[in-house]
Amino acid sequence: xxxxxxxxxxxxxxxxxxxxxxxxxxxxxxxxxxxxxxxxxxxxxxxxxxxxxxxxxxxxxxxxxxxxxxxxxxxxxxxxxxxxxxxxxxxxxxxxxxxxxxxxxxxxxxxxxxxxxxxxxxxxxxxxxxxxxxxxxxxxxxxxxxxxxxxxxxxxxxxxxxxxxxxxxxxxxxxxxxxxxxxxxxxxxxxxxxxxxxxxxxxxxxxxxxxxxxxxxxxxxxxxxxxxxxxxxxxxxxxxxxxxxxxxxxxxxxxxxxxxxxxxxxxxxxxxxxxxxxxxxxxxxxxxxxxxxxxxxxxxxxxxxxxxxxxxxxxxxxxxxxxxx
Ligand code: NAD
Ligand code: UDP
Numbered sequence: 317x318x319x320x321x322x323x324x325x326x327x328x329x330x331x332x333x334x335x336x337x338x339x340x341x342x343x344x345x346x347x348x349x350x351x352x353x354x355x356x357x358x359x360x361x362x363x364x365x366x367x368x369x370x371x372x373x374x375x376x377x378x379x380x381x382x383x384x385x386x387x388x389x390x391x392x393x394x395x396x397x398x399x400x401x402x403x404x405x406x407x408x409x410x411x412x413x414x415x416x417x418x419x420x421x422x423x424x425x426x427x428x429x430x431x432x433x434x435x436x437x438x439x440x441x442x443x444x445x446x447x448x449x450x451x452x453x454x455x456x457x458x459x460x461x462x463x464x465x466x467x468x469x470x471x472x473x474x475x476x477x478x479x480x481x482x483x484x485x486x487x488x489x490x491x492x493x494x495x496x497x498x499x500x501x502x503x504x505x506x507x508x509x510x511x512x513x514x515x516x517x518x519x520x521x522x523x524x525x526x527x528x529x530x531x532x533x534x535x536x537x538x539x540x541x542x543x544x545x546x547x548x549x550x551x552x553x554x555x556x557x558x559x560x561x562x563x564x565x566x567x568x569x570x571x572x573x574x575x576x577x578x579x580x581x582x583x584x585x586x587x588x589x590x591x592x593x594x595x596x597x598x599x600x601x602x603x604x605x606x607x608x609x610x611x612x613x614x615x616x617x618x619x620x621x622x623x624x625x626x627x628x629x630x631x632x633x634x635x636x637x638x639x640x641x
Contacts, residue, residue: 322346322385326377326418327392329353331497332432332490334360335538336389341370348383351392352376355399355637360497377414378406381421387545388429390418393467394637395434397460397588398503402637404462411466412473419477422484430486430545431474433554435595436464437489445562445596448489448554458590471554478552486544491558491597495534495618496625500634506531506619509569510626513578523587525566530596532559533618536611543606551605558597559611568615575619 323340327333328349334356340347341364348371349361364370375381377392393410394400400407415431422429438446439454454464477483494506501507512519540557563571569582602609 320344320346321387322348323387323389324348324350324383324385324421325389325391326350326414327390327432329356329358329360329372330391330395331356331360331495331499332493332534332538333389333391334497335495335534336391336541337361337364337370339538339542341367344369347371348373348385350375350377350381355394355396355499355502357634359633377417378409380417383421383425385421385425385427388418388422388427389432389541389545390414390429391432393432393463396499396502396504397463399637400463401459407462408466411463411470415470415473419473419483419485423477423481428484428486428545429474430488430541431470432541433471433487433489434463434467435489435491435556435558435597436460437468437471438595439464440590440592441594444594445560445598446556447598448556448601455590459588460590475552484549485552486547487553487555488541488544489554489556490537491532491556491595492529493532493534493537493558495622498622500626500629500631501636505529505565505568506622509572510576510619510623511631513572513576513580514623514626516579518583519569519573519580520585521566521569521582522585522591524584525569525582526564527587527591528562528564528594528596529568530559530562531568531615531618532557532611533613533621536613540602540606540609543609547606555602555605556597556599557602558599559615560596560599561615562594562596563615571616571619572623575616576623
């Protein structure tokens with residue numbers, strides 16, 4: 317195969333997918349972005365539309381897709397709790413049927429396929445930090461189950477297509493990632509706090525803010541994803557990708573207020589059901605197999621870049637998810 321590959325990015329118009337598309341187009345690959353725009357909009361990839369090696373296809377991954385490709389990054393799935401709980405049945409279908417369709421495409425084309433899995437497969441973890449060997453603590457009937465169990469089922473499909481059909485797969489478990497092009501109304505903590513702070517509105521802390529998360533800047537994450545795709549066929553994962561710095565949500569709120577200079581007050585709101593108490597990745601495996609990969613961007617620096625982007629956008633250009641059955 318020549319150095320130029322034909323690459324599909326599902327969910328390619330989303331926050332992470334659009335950065336992957338940008339990077340892969342920049343490397344000269346022939347990139348096909350597949351998206352149904354449930355949680356994104358064309359503006360995320362508008363700057364790529366006039367490139368001869370970029371193509372945008374409006375398609376829902378719950379339906380089969382016939383293309384000739386060498387690699388597939390399967391990123392399609394609503395990722396923010398508010399978005400994935402909007403239509404939980406559709407979320408489960410996107411993870412499971414999307415995985416089956418992309419694995420089928422990979423099998424037919426003998427393509428390599430990478431699954432964007434999540435730290436949510438660990439649920440509300442009893443092991444801390446989380447290693448890939450930990451099997452998780454997920455409530456199968458709770459409000460987060462449509463996402464967590466859908467992603468767990470997708471991992472199962474990926475390893476079974478690999479074992480049974482020799483499909484060349486990769487699985488990455490992504491921990492909370494943030495940066496420019498997050499949807500300002502996705503309800504995730506970084507986008508919410510920045511949007512609220514820039515409007516000098518109250519910062520909504522769910523619970524007492526003592527729950528923790530580890531925040532990875534999007535460029536660091538995309539670097540890890542691409543290294544995993546290009547890495548050895550002997551290491552298919554799952555592998556954790558995330559930043560090891562762990563912060564309470566209250567610390568994040570205080571940092572956003574400091575960096576924006578906002579006059580906002582922090583107000584406590586009820587903690588959503590099944591909200592994980594602690595989360596931090598053990599990235600020993602990623603460092604070992606992905607050429608020493610580790611995040612380079614401290615939270616303060618990543619937040620400054622993200623805040624700078626949020627200052628440039630017009631909120632009227634963004635809408636909440638459309639009903640998507
Ligand atoms: P996002 O919502 O910005 O992107 C998801 C994209 O998938 C959107 O463009 C959306 O329109 C598209 N999509 C949704 N359902 C689809 C369908 N049925 N068919 C076609 N397209 C569909 O979210 P993101 O943060 O960029 O997440 C990308 C992937 O990474 C997701 O699979 C998510 O589960 C995973 N992930 C992200 C994070 C994070 O912190 N950002 C953490 C863990 C896992
Ligand atoms: N959170 C919060 N205020 C908000 C949005 C989220 O305190 O306005 C909390 C949420 O309860 C959770 C953490 O921030 O404990 C991260 O939430 P997010 O939705 O970003 O991601 P996830 O829970 O999936 O890690």
